[in-house]
Amino acid sequence: MLRNPALRRLPRATAPRAPLPPRRTFLSARGDSSSGRAVESLNVRELARKSHEYQRNRRIFLWSGTFAGIFSFLYTGHKLYLELQKPAQLDSSLPSSDPLSGAGAADRKVVVRDEDGRDVIPTGNTTVPTFPRTITIPTTTTTATATTPSSPTIDLPTEYTLVGLGTRTVTFIGIQVYVVGYYIATADIAALQNALTKKINPLATSLVPGERDELRSALLDHVEGERTWDGLLAEGIPARSVFRLVPVRDTDFHHLRDGLVNAIKARAPAMAGAEDESFGEAMKQFRTAFNRGSVPKKKELLLIRDGEGRLSIEYNAGGKSGKKRQLIGTVDDERVSRALWLNYLAGAKVASEPARASIIEGIMEFVERPVGSVAAQVV
Template sequence: MLRQQVALRPLSRGLTKRGAASTLPITARRTFISRRAGRPSSRPVELDVQGLSQKAKDYHRNRQVFLWSGAIAGVVSFIYTAYKLKRELEKPVKLDSSLPSTDPLTNSNVAERKVVVHDEEGREIVPTGNSTVPAFPRTIDLPSFTSPLEAPAETAADPLTPPLSLGAATTEYTLVGLGLRTVTFVGIQVYVVGYYVATADIAALQSALVKTVDPIATALVPGERDQLRGRLLDPVEGDKLWDELLTKGIPARSAFRVIPVRDTDFHHLRDGFVRAIQARSTDLSGGQAAADDTFGEAMRDFRAIFNRGRVPKRKELLLVRDGKGKLAVAYDDGKKGRQLIGVVEDERVSRTLWLNYLAGKKVASEPARKSIVEGIMEFVERPVGTVAAQVV
């Protein structure tokens, strides 16, 4: 039975409502959830001391690993933050026009502007983005090359003949754009090339480009600049436009500055130039230049200029085009300064070589071509004649 009656016993302290002593039955209940009296176990307690010790070791080891990981992560994040702050502080400031953003002459593509910084000597330089050749000067002073142009080409090209002396008068050239030339599908870097235009001749180039869009304008607004940019980047239109300008002698004086980023030689550079000239020679305005004996003789003179030895990295090679289209090649080995090494009289040679960088379906350096086009955009956004004083 789950329920048992227990003997009655008097309540010594309990009182009824009437104050008389009474007796009450006390009932003990046992249910299925009631706690049973436990019996002491006779089995011994088994403790895995080694397992507990191993767990403790694992806990402390994981705790130390976690703490060290947090400490290392904190140090790394501190160093990274300091590095980023340092880079931001050292980041050159983009120099732009002081015109308000709402002014129609303000360049809408500010991100493409060239950045000008100063080196340790205070000269203005433009970063190239390459670690071997980190910067190009914003301006360079070059001889006119007028007197040396009269020297025979075969004498100037002889490696045993001392380089031709340069004239005393110099002309300032301003950087328009630059870029890196790469070859093969893996993008092997060869050299950094920059396009310079004589500062005094920029106004003529600026005026000619503006008039191709609007014959009566002196500067182009954003929509017109986009139209000109599209023409310059178009393989057909750009080639036609630059060919017409160069044929007319616009700009009159310009130069390409080539700085190798790896050790090379004159023959390697010559082969690249010759292939580019031959690929475009049949497209020159005026007929079959490839079959022209005069043009063939000029190409032989051009090849002879490069019959020389090595060109170490960071050494300067200059290709300079004068007002008549004559090509002068100068080289600076780092010891004697810029030395004229040869001249080609036929203007078609320099024109095809220039087109190899400025326009067409396939150019020597696409980054250089795009940078040059953006430099042109900076020219045409300002009134004609004011570019020479602008901050690039």
């Protein structure tokens, strides 16, 4: 078949090709236009500065949190310590004939009955929750006569009334050691009433509110309070009294001894003749009484001062108070017991500030009534 020459295939038109990029060898430099990616412009110094500021602010924040936590812990512990040191609140629901009733009853001790029907006073401590309102301690007497010069001794029961109590604490966080209560022989309260009343008003038999405030201020004053109690104790007023110690945690006699010995040494320099040989011998007798083993919590230790200032130490390792007390030591030198008593009653530093405050409030309850009326009501 013949073809038309005009219909012969013409050459196909082709589009112009784009120029090829130059071939890159390992010796040629890489251009920005050939990478296909944007390159960031980095400032190393600026990045280092920002990193340093971040780390500095992070450290400041962490240290601030640490100090804030420590401060909160100490502040909370201090507030708890202050609350625990407050003396037990007193009750106004007592009858008017009760020796712990009367004016200012809102500040008086709560008196309740335990399961045995005894009057007890709450201490505010969970381990040792109550103290008995009265305790009975036998007093040894002799019945010497012309025909029987070596007559036997007789133990007469003597009742003691609680004046005030508080908790002994140590260290700045207030670790509790023992609860201490101050008892005075009920029959000897009148002598203390009379002496303190006459100190403020020589013509009075009881003190009115303004006079009681004056006496309270005097007993709370570091110098005047110590001078007052030192003079009373030196004169044998009150004639018989007791400090009752009950540990709130397991301890030992050596630990208790060290604390009491340090207290006596702190008060002794103000006493006449405290550096003589006899006082040193009396301190040896005191230490010997504590050469024993452990003292479990809730056990009773009594420090008893008689009319001559003689100190007797009794320990109750048994059950209920007063059933298994044993005499573990005596000290005849009156200065030892007087220094020990001042450690709880007066001065710039006492063993338990709540106990001193509670004792002074108990004294205020005595002096607001006529001399002799408190003992008659207690009995």
